[in-house]
Each structure stands twice: as C-alpha cells, then as structure tokens.
Amino acid sequence: MHELPQQLANGLILGAMYGLIAIGYTMVYGIVQLINFAHGEIFMVGGFGALTAHLALPDGTALALALPLMIAGGVLASVTVAVAAERFAYRPLRGAPRLAPLITAIGLSIALQQAVWKWYPDAKKARVFPQFKGESLHLLGATVQRGEIFLLAAAPLCMLALGLFVTRTRTGRGMQATAQDPDTARLMGVNTDRIIVIAFAIGAAFAAVAAVAHGLKYGQVDFRMGFITGLKAFTAAVLGGIGNIYGAMLGGVVLGVAEALATAYIEDIPGMSQFGGGSWKDVWAFVLLILVLLLRPQGLLGERVADRA
Amino acid sequence: MRHRSLLLLTTALTAGALGLSACGSRDDKGSDNGERGGGRTTVVIGLDAPLTGDLSALGQGIKNSADLAVKNANKSNEVPGVTFRLTPLDDQAQPTSGQQNATKIAGDAKAVAIIGPLNSSVAQSMQQVAQSNTIALISPANTTPDLTQGKDWKQNHRKRQFTTYFRTSTTDEVQGAFGGTYAHEQIKAKTAYVIDDQKTYGVGLASSFSATFTSLGGKIVGTEHVNPEDRDFKAIVSKAKSTHPDLVFYGGEYPASAPLSQQLKESGVTVPLMGGDGMYSADYITLNKKSAGDYATSVGKPVEQLDSAKKFIADYKAAGYKDRYEAYGGSTYDATWAVVQAVKAVTAENGGKLPDDARAKVVQALNKVSFPGVTGPVSFDQYGDTTNTMITAYQVEGTAWKARYSAAYKR
Numbered sequence: 001m002h003e004l005p006q007q008l009a010n011g012l013i014l015g016a017m018y019g020l021i022a023i024g025y026t027m028v029y030g031i032v033q034l035i036n037f038a039h040g041e042i043f044m045v046g047g048f049g050a051l052t053a054h055l056a057l058p059d060g061t062a063l064a065l066a067l068p069l070m071i072a073g074g075v076l077a078s079v080t081v082a083v084a085a086e087r088f089a090y091r092p093l094r095g096a097p098r099l100a101p102l103i104t105a106i107g108l109s110i111a112l113q114q115a116v117w118k119w120y121p122d123a124k125k126a127r128v129f130p131q132f133k134g135e136s137l138h139l140l141g142a143t144v145q146r147g148e149i150f151l152l153a154a155a156p157l158c159m160l161a162l163g164l165f166v167t168r169t170r171t172g173r174g175m176q177a178t179a180q181d182p183d184t185a186r187l188m189g190v191n192t193d194r195i196i197v198i199a200f201a202i203g204a205a206f207a208a209v210a211a212v213a214h215g216l217k218y219g220q221v222d223f224r225m226g227f228i229t230g231l232k233a234f235t236a237a238v239l240g241g242i243g244n245i246y247g248a249m250l251g252g253v254v255l256g257v258a259e260a261l262a263t264a265y266i267e268d269i270p271g272m273s274q275f276g277g278g279s280w281k282d283v284w285a286f287v288l289l290i291l292v293l294l295l296r297p298q299g300l301l302g303e304r305v306a307d308r309a
Numbered sequence: 310m311r312h313r314s315l316l317l318l319t320t321a322l323t324a325g326a327l328g329l330s331a332c333g334s335r336d337d338k339g340s341d342n343g344e345r346g347g348g349r350t351t352v353v354i355g356l357d358a359p360l361t362g363d364l365s366a367l368g369q370g371i372k373n374s375a376d377l378a379v380k381n382a383n384k385s386n387e388v389p390g391v392t393f394r395l396t397p398l399d400d401q402a403q404p405t406s407g408q409q410n411a412t413k414i415a416g417d418a419k420a421v422a423i424i425g426p427l428n429s430s431v432a433q434s435m436q437q438v439a440q441s442n443t444i445a446l447i448s449p450a451n452t453t454p455d456l457t458q459g460k461d462w463k464q465n466h467r468k469r470q471f472t473t474y475f476r477t478s479t480t481d482e483v484q485g486a487f488g489g490t491y492a493h494e495q496i497k498a499k500t501a502y503v504i505d506d507q508k509t510y511g512v513g514l515a516s517s518f519s520a521t522f523t524s525l526g527g528k529i530v531g532t533e534h535v536n537p538e539d540r541d542f543k544a545i546v547s548k549a550k551s552t553h554p555d556l557v558f559y560g561g562e563y564p565a566s567a568p569l570s571q572q573l574k575e576s577g578v579t580v581p582l583m584g585g586d587g588m589y590s591a592d593y594i595t596l597n598k599k600s601a602g603d604y605a606t607s608v609g610k611p612v613e614q615l616d617s618a619k620k621f622i623a624d625y626k627a628a629g630y631k632d633r634y635e636a637y638g639g640s641t642y643d644a645t646w647a648v649v650q651a652v653k654a655v656t657a658e659n660g661g662k663l664p665d666d667a668r669a670k671v672v673q674a675l676n677k678v679s680f681p682g683v684t685g686p687v688s689f690d691q692y693g694d695t696t697n698t699m700i701t702a703y704q705v706e707g708t709a710w711k712a713r714y715s716a717a718y719k720r
Contacts, residue, residue, distance in 0.1 A: 010543035124361040263544035279534035
C-alpha cells in the first residue's frame, strides 16, 4: 500500500485533464442536448495550435515565458474550430431529429483528424511538444512531474472562473436560463444563439488548456490523441452527471483515480490476478460507470430532469 | 432547405474525410522507372509498410530502401530484358489494410512478390492471401517465430506455415534470448520488470526475453500489459517503482515506449528501459527527453559497421531520400535484392524470358537464393527464416543509438 499516495496523485492528475475536457461535453449538452463527439478533435486542434505558437517564437525562449502565448494559440485554434463547427455544422440542424447532429459530429471528428493529418507539417506521426526541464518534485509522498504542476494549477483556476462566470454574470445567468428552458429564455430577451456559441467557445477553451497540459505531460501531440482521450472525457461527463459543470470535473477525477487504482490493486484481490493491471483498467473504469448509472442514472451530481425532447 | 443544406454538408464532410484518407494511400506512387519498351518485360514488386502514422519512420525507411534496390537493379541491368517497378502501399500498421494491400498487389498480373510488412500482426493477415495467390511475401522486419515455424515452436515442434512466406530478419526467439543474455551478463541486471503491449510482436519478444533471463538466474519481479495506444503509464510506472528492478524490459514499439521511458525516469525509476527492434528508431530519442542509457536490440550487425553495407549507405545518401533508412533499411534492401536474384534465376532457366508461371517459380527460386547482402550472407532456411542470426545491442548515448555488442545466436 506504500504506493497509494503516488497512485492517487497519478489518478488525480489524469482525472483533472479528463475533467477539463469533460466541461466541453457537459456545457454543450446542458444547453442544446447535443453530444459533440468532435470535441476530442477540438482538444487535439488546441494542442497543435499551442505547438504552432511555440514554433513561431524564437528558438530558446524560456518555456515559462512561452506558455501564456502557447495557451493563447491553443485557445484561439480550438475556439475558432468550435465556433465554426457550431455555426456551419450544428446550427443548421437545430430543429432536425437528434440523430442528424450526432452523425454530423462523428463526421466532423473524422474530417478534423484527417485535415490535421494531411495539412499540418509533419503531423503524420507524433510531433514533439516542449516540456519543462529539471527534475520531478516530491509532494506529500508522491513524485510529480514539472509539467503536471501546470495542470494541477490550471484545473481549479478554470473551474473557479467558470463557476463565477455562470453564477455572477449576466451572460452566465442567461446560460442557466437557456439550459432550463430555451423557448422561455428567448421570450425573456435572452439571445440564445449567442449563448450557445459562448458555450461551445468556453468548452473549446478548456479543451485547449487541457491539450497544453497533455503536451507538457507527455511531450508529444498527434492527430489521433483526441479520440481516446475524448471518449474518456465524455465518460467522465456522464459519470459526473451530464449537464453539470462541477459534475464533469468530479467525474473526471473519479475516473482517473479509478483507472490508477484498478491498475495497481485489482490484481492483489485474491482470485482476480488475471483481471488486473494496465490492460484491464478501461474495463474497470466502465464497470464503475455502469454501476453508477444503475444506482444513480442521472450521474454523481446530475439532477433528475424530465427529458425535454 | 435547411435540411438539404445539412445533408449536403454532412455528405461533403464525410466524403472529404474519406477522400483525404484515400489521398493518403495514394500519397506515393513509387518510382516509375520508365518502361523502356523494345521487348523489355516489366516486373512489379509490391511493398506494404506503414508509410503514415506512428510507425512511419520505420515504414518510410523500408520503402526508400526497396526503391533503392529496384533502381540499382534497373540501372545495372541485373536481369537482362526485365525492368523492375516498385508499387508501395500504406498499411498504417493495420492488419485489415495489410490484407487489402496484399489482395490488391496479387491482382496485378505483373507482380511477382511483395516486400513487407513491418508488423507481425499485419503479416498474419497477409500470409494466407499471399499463399492462395502463390505470390512470395518477404518481410524485412517481422520477428514473431510463429509466422514461419507455427505456434508450437516453443516445444520444438517446428513446421513451416506458408511456403510463400520468407523473412530477412531474425526471429524474436533469437532476439529475446539475445536480449535476456545481454541484460544478465553485460548489463549485470539481477531483476527485471517486464511490460508488453499485447500485440503479437510485443508479447512474443517479452516472453522470449523472460524465459532466457530467468534461465540464466535472473528474476522477473513483475509483469504488466499496456494498450499500444496508451500514452499515460503513470499507474504502471508507480507499480514498477515499488519492485525496485535493475532493468525494465518493454516488448513493443517506440510510440508507446518513448513516453513510458520518460515517465519511468520522471517518477524516479532511474534504471534503463530495454526493448527490441521496434524501439530501435531515431524517433524514440526525439520523443523521449530522458532516453539516455536505454537499450534496444536489433536484427543484424549495425549497417554502419559492415563493409558490405558501405555501398548501400553511400547509394542511400546519394539518392537524397528525405527519411533515414532506420532499423530495416539493410534487411529491406536484401529482401528486395533476393526477389531480383530469384527473378534472374527464373528467367535464365527459361531462356532469358520470364515464364508464364513466374510467381510459383520465383517462390521456388527464393528457397535457393544465396548472395552476399547488405546485412551479411542472405539465404533462407527450411522455414523461410533467414540463416543470418546476428543481433546487436544498442544504447542511447547523447542523441543517438550507439552499437554496444553483436553476436550470432545458435538454436
């Protein structure tokens, strides 16, 4: 059990990244009931945007100085793609049956992957992403890599900012109103089209921050990285209660910790030795998801609401 | 109207995506060496390798080296009256794509052989297609013993699986055993933590390493399995750390082993990571800032050290290919040259003309091929394996792989 603090730290860090991406799924779903399957690719585009910003800077720029620009580059790329997707792919489908935007999202996901594969220089294989130099840090019995500090700082800050935005600003309240009842919100003078665009943009910006964190953590970005990570983040959003922003972060952390603990400890349970380890971690993560959905179909923090469809 | 524009958009996007992926496979049409006419016969040599995707560094090296062999054969008029043409296809390391490519090449009446693939898992899906079309399939890189000797090779019940399948690389039985011996006797490791990626190649290599390492008195302190697409290995790294191994062995390829090695070292596991030829790539070092001290074994002697390879290296440089020849450049050149030699023997037997059943004849001729190649003497044994069992251990020093030790392995 002496590796427990380390495994919890591993899970927390991975989970914080899932959570940041899950915000995008949950906000869009909360407002337009659309599962934006292209969100994983918006995350990936953010990574390439940040890499482009880094490459544009003169060689030898300190990473700490370059980081704000890289985040800006990533956010710019992600938000542009997300807003364009909303405007040209999803908005024309606002009144269409639910399956149509879902299929569009899947098509968009493939198109974005292939576009990066085809046109980003040297993106046919993984591209090297800059990383912080120096040794890892030791905190509370766990070793934490320097790049991961960024994630540990960025995730709570983003959540705090989002919480304040949603509850304290006029636009944020408009967002809540649109989520509760879009028609009434519109009658009350809320510009719902604008609210929807803002929801897509915020989700994309958070995904871009997560993508920078992903790059700093693993030292590479590639055109396929959004697929698996996006799927995990979607799972996190459902686990936490889709539509609830705090639920998305909680779901991410629960999922990340579950994966780490399953890898480390399932095989120590007598008779379970062949069901443990890295190859089974996804299975256990989804077993957890199924259990949660059986006991609490609305997810950990979700509210039971009548289906508006 | 709205719905129609949506439909158009979706269709356009999907078609666009499909079109793009199709573009990928059409990316390189290979080098058309020009059919000079005047009674010359064109012979097509197909090639299947991952030309895009994670493993494209190795795949491009394979394509270029085969291209070089074809160009040299045409330039020196190696087979009088015959012009060779290479048709390279991309499999993105996917077994399904490999099978489609094999079918496609077999459908070309001018094709006599296929060079490739890189991955053993892809080879499994191509072997049957090659066999039923009686077309030779020669891999410069497959190392899984089962491909040639059947699944019972461990019990020494060896049986040739496909008469049309050959390879110029040594098997994992040899490579893993070499790795196990090297780890125990030269690195002086007493304990090892073994991780594999659950693919045909990775599992085979890891189990062969473990068997030799334990038989020499080493101890395996833990085993783990990962998904080849994973990039986060933190949980596994923490487990490995608590067992305090002298060495971590990884059966798999560099896209996963590069982040694995980096995460090991960042978490305080300062022992080297060791792997097989799937890890022996320059990209392993660019993707991994903490690669210094890591080991990889690879088939053959280091191409740079062989006199027989000097010409190959000079030619490769002169041809000005964008990518390096990587781990399998030499063995690919040899595989392609073996086809050229087989075609030469077949045409000579037939009075200077390519026979009608060229494919079957080429397969037979390959069994008898013997010539000094880039990686050493090239010939195939009764299973279709190369008779050259030379393996080299490399270590990362600075920003490059440095050869440490080479030896031939006896079964």
